[in-house]
Amino acid sequence: MFDSNFLSNKISRRDLCKVAMGSTLSFMLPGFDLIAAQKRGPERRKSVIILWMGGGPSQLETWDPHPGTVIGGPGTAIKTVVPGLQISDMYPLLAEQLDSMSVIRSMVSKEGDHERGTRYLKTGYRPEPTTVYPALGAIITHQAPASDLEIPQHISMGNTQFPARGGYLGGHLDAFRVQDPGNNIGNMRAGIEPPRQNRRLDNLNVVSQAFQKGRMIQTRKTLHQSTIDRALTMMSSEQLNAFEIEKEPESVRKAYGDSSFGRGCLVARRLVEQGVHSIEVNLSGWDSHANNFTGHQTQAALLDPAFSSLLKDLKARDLLDSTIVLCIGEFGRTPKINPLEGRDHWPTGFSCIVGGGGLKGNVVIGETDPTGKEKKPTEPVQIQDLYATILQKLNIDYQKELISPIGRPLALSEGSPIAKLI
Amino acid sequence: MKPSSHNWKIACLPFFVVGLVVSLVAWASSSPINSSPQTPALTEGNSFSNTVSQVDQFFVKQWSEKETAPSEIADDLILLRRLSLALHGTIPSLEEIREFENMQGENRIERWTQKLLEDRRFADYFSERLTRAYVGVSQGQFVIFRRDRFKAWLSEQIQANTPYDELVRKLIAGEGLWTGDPETNYITQAVSDGNLDRNKLTGSTVRAFLGQRIDCAQCHDHPFDHWKQTDFEGLTAFYGQVEIQVLGVRQNKKLTYEVEDRETLKKRTVSPQVPFLNECLPQEGTLREKLAAWVTHPQNRRFERASANRIWGLLFGVPYINPVDDLPAPTDLSQSPPDLLDILGQDFRENGYDIKRMIQIIVGSKPFHLSSTSANDEPVQIERATGNWALFPLVRLRPEQIIGSMLQASSLKTIDQNSNIFMRGRRFFSEIDFVREYGDLGSDELDDFPGTIPQALLRMNGEFARDNGSASPLNSVGRIARFDISNEKRIETCFLVCLTRLPTSLESEHFVKQYQAASNQNQRIKITEDLFWALYNSPEFSWNH
Numbered sequence: 001m002f003d004s005n006f007l008s009n010k011i012s013r014r015d016l017c018k019v020a021m022g023s024t025l026s027f028m029l030p031g032f033d034l035i036a037a038q039k040r041g042p043e044r045r046k047s048v049i050i051l052w053m054g055g056g057p058s059q060l061e062t063w064d065p066h067p068g069t070v071i072g073g074p075g076t077a078i079k080t081v082v083p084g085l086q087i088s089d090m091y092p093l094l095a096e097q098l099d100s101m102s103v104i105r106s107m108v109s110k111e112g113d114h115e116r117g118t119r120y121l122k123t124g125y126r127p128e129p130t131t132v133y134p135a136l137g138a139i140i141t142h143q144a145p146a147s148d149l150e151i152p153q154h155i156s157m158g159n160t161q162f163p164a165r166g167g168y169l170g171g172h173l174d175a176f177r178v179q180d181p182g183n184n185i186g187n188m189r190a191g192i193e194p195p196r197q198n199r200r201l202d203n204l205n206v207v208s209q210a211f212q213k214g215r216m217i218q219t220r221k222t223l224h225q226s227t228i229d230r231a232l233t234m235m236s237s238e239q240l241n242a243f244e245i246e247k248e249p250e251s252v253r254k255a256y257g258d259s260s261f262g263r264g265c266l267v268a269r270r271l272v273e274q275g276v277h278s279i280e281v282n283l284s285g286w287d288s289h290a291n292n293f294t295g296h297q298t299q300a301a302l303l304d305p306a307f308s309s310l311l312k313d314l315k316a317r318d319l320l321d322s323t324i325v326l327c328i329g330e331f332g333r334t335p336k337i338n339p340l341e342g343r344d345h346w347p348t349g350f351s352c353i354v355g356g357g358g359l360k361g362n363v364v365i366g367e368t369d370p371t372g373k374e375k376k377p378t379e380p381v382q383i384q385d386l387y388a389t390i391l392q393k394l395n396i397d398y399q400k401e402l403i404s405p406i407g408r409p410l411a412l413s414e415g416s417p418i419a420k421l422i
Numbered sequence: 423m424k425p426s427s428h429n430w431k432i433a434c435l436p437f438f439v440v441g442l443v444v445s446l447v448a449w450a451s452s453s454p455i456n457s458s459p460q461t462p463a464l465t466e467g468n469s470f471s472n473t474v475s476q477v478d479q480f481f482v483k484q485w486s487e488k489e490t491a492p493s494e495i496a497d498d499l500i501l502l503r504r505l506s507l508a509l510h511g512t513i514p515s516l517e518e519i520r521e522f523e524n525m526q527g528e529n530r531i532e533r534w535t536q537k538l539l540e541d542r543r544f545a546d547y548f549s550e551r552l553t554r555a556y557v558g559v560s561q562g563q564f565v566i567f568r569r570d571r572f573k574a575w576l577s578e579q580i581q582a583n584t585p586y587d588e589l590v591r592k593l594i595a596g597e598g599l600w601t602g603d604p605e606t607n608y609i610t611q612a613v614s615d616g617n618l619d620r621n622k623l624t625g626s627t628v629r630a631f632l633g634q635r636i637d638c639a640q641c642h643d644h645p646f647d648h649w650k651q652t653d654f655e656g657l658t659a660f661y662g663q664v665e666i667q668v669l670g671v672r673q674n675k676k677l678t679y680e681v682e683d684r685e686t687l688k689k690r691t692v693s694p695q696v697p698f699l700n701e702c703l704p705q706e707g708t709l710r711e712k713l714a715a716w717v718t719h720p721q722n723r724r725f726e727r728a729s730a731n732r733i734w735g736l737l738f739g740v741p742y743i744n745p746v747d748d749l750p751a752p753t754d755l756s757q758s759p760p761d762l763l764d765i766l767g768q769d770f771r772e773n774g775y776d777i778k779r780m781i782q783i784i785v786g787s788k789p790f791h792l793s794s795t796s797a798n799d800e801p802v803q804i805e806r807a808t809g810n811w812a813l814f815p816l817v818r819l820r821p822e823q824i825i826g827s828m829l830q831a832s833s834l835k836t837i838d839q840n841s842n843i844f845m846r847g848r849r850f851f852s853e854i855d856f857v858r859e860y861g862d863l864g865s866d867e868l869d870d871f872p873g874t875i876p877q878a879l880l881r882m883n884g885e886f887a888r889d890n891g892s893a894s895p896l897n898s899v900g901r902i903a904r905f906d907i908s909n910e911k912r913i914e915t916c917f918l919v920c921l922t923r924l925p926t927s928l929e930s931e932h933f934v935k936q937y938q939a940a941s942n943q944n945q946r947i948k949i950t951e952d953l954f955w956a957l958y959n960s961p962e963f964s965w966n967h
Binding site: 113188214216 | 560614622625626629635637745748793794795796797799800801804808815816818859873874875876877878879880882883884888925926928929932933936948952953955956957959960961962964965967
């Protein structure tokens, strides 16, 4: 795979033609190849979309309402299409789309700090100083690489302080970050006319060859060239269109909502159609130590249209069967309402929505105490159990051990699958 | 547009309004040359050269035993680049290259190193490196942890050349408020969720200062080392009387250290106990003072060896023993000859734990002077030569070094504390943004890590790269393009500014042809921009070599 003429004219010219087509003539091209969308059955690649609720949403104002109780707050609950499942009345659109999804109301963690909680919830391992654990998305990408993709297989959209990382599996498995999804393709295209880009690559070839002299073996080991090569392939790839939502009908864009999160969910759907494995869409702003109720209304106005449109679209395209969707944050919020009308951090008994990809739907797991006195929920679910479930559904052996850099064998997940979801 | 990448511009606005007149006047009246050009004096005697030759003999013996021949001696300009990257986190400026070229007499590299060590940029850069090792990169809980204060304090200590053992004792035993006595942030970094995590303190103390990973022993006996869980608990008990209250970090003699037994779930009291060298534990002082004295005790060879390994790592980019904090136990010197860390460690101990002296010794020794090129292209032999320091390793630059180098290359003058406020402001904010986007290495910064596609994209297409690589009347691209000099000289200047070397004849020919085809100034500017782009994106730019 190493070619000393890595930037040979032949390759770069072909790539540049693609750049030209991609940037100027793209409107004339036929619809691009949707790798995942064309396949059916076991052949089809499975994807995971994680809607990350940064800051920790209140279970009581989302999927585990206790209206009319001391801890319930001012909100009410509404029925959903899932028999017996009620969620907060702030999610009327989602209530219509929850068929084939499940709700876990008994997630338990031991980390009440944002950073530690996020690291635990994103990796399934509690953080410790000597090992940086990989996020679920990195594990999936590592275990099931997609060689036909020219764009990254692990993508994180929207602003977040703690994006999904590759950990000990390596920085190349860090989520590829798109800060402003749907609006700004960022560094992914050259932003310069093809003739000049060609001259630049020519120059780079000359300078790189001078450096290689006497360092042939060492420079190969650096992978500098192959990394640039892959970046150039990506810059000219038609698959990049997945990041652009202008061609989506206005009604669709409107349905997801014109927010970073809404656009991110729409891009996520397009990425799944393209065959991207792991996608994270971030919605932060849940840390409601004060004014919990108005804060959650603002958040719901972003989450409800985007999440429901995503589920609706995936179903309409027959993609939900191959796509696991998980909506979760680093912890929940206290049943007790503090004097500032806020709720504080609550790592025991918080909620998530998960489903799709062949997981059993319409299941509700666990109950929390409506008086808020009992900390522990019934049927507690550990984060590692949830990840073992997801990995198993993706046909990845969750018990498989990898050797960490300090020589310690580590299972992909230390949990065991949740029987009710399999 | 990404809002985050404009933060520095917005944040600079007040600076701009208030500082404009003042700075312009100051700028116009300031001398372009550093105001203290006195030649640094070298103050060392026989013991210094003895240690250097001891290190050299150690390697010469090793190379002959392992049948690997050292590579050639690298060019002075390459050493200049290595030194600036290791000590200041940037490449040398054209101004510095010219100054070095004008230096007369013997020991130019040694005197140049001395100059770099006295420069404030050294203290600032090294304090960030060491801060990472001591307290990590997390900004933590702002109310009681002030990383910025800690780093500034450390920088002052390095600038004053505080003996390293004394510095470490201040960290472990410091008392007071995290703002007024910034060394106490070493303790408060371990607070999470409102509780002081004493286990974390023990883990980081042993890793940072003794180069041992004891963390596993927090829960169980170390699987393949000699650490026992009781060792960990005994050490942690030295932190058992620390208390954090309104008045800051304090010792409270009434406190005892208790752990919950994992089997019986009963609490039991643990008394302070060191795992070895009990005789080095003083009778007097608070528990933390005792621990500090034990960690830094001259007989505790782990301390000097861990220090030597870390400093070697900061100079070469890879520690002598990797990972930097997982060293084997010291050997019995009456049974086996000293290894490199023993030699460096002994000199460190006998000469007041002087970091700058240790740096000079490493810089003065053979491995630092060797070229990274080899006539050999057998993978096995290259591997062996690199493993035995007979070939200078190729090491990927840290994100801060990349951004520092790009900024420096965009200016012909040295960017340092004497630079104008815009330049320094730009450096400050660009660095934060760029490092975040490039991917921060955290405290595991001496680990090997592969380059990523986002990094390549950021260097090729990123906003910062675009700003820096577009000609303006003030930046180096614009100035070099407009200079009234021959095309050969123009190319030469570009190469010196970006890669600290002259172009090869092939390279020169390639670019001369482009300039010759240019019919006007505008085209010349574009050619220079594209030349800079190639230099910024070359492997040579982002690797130490």
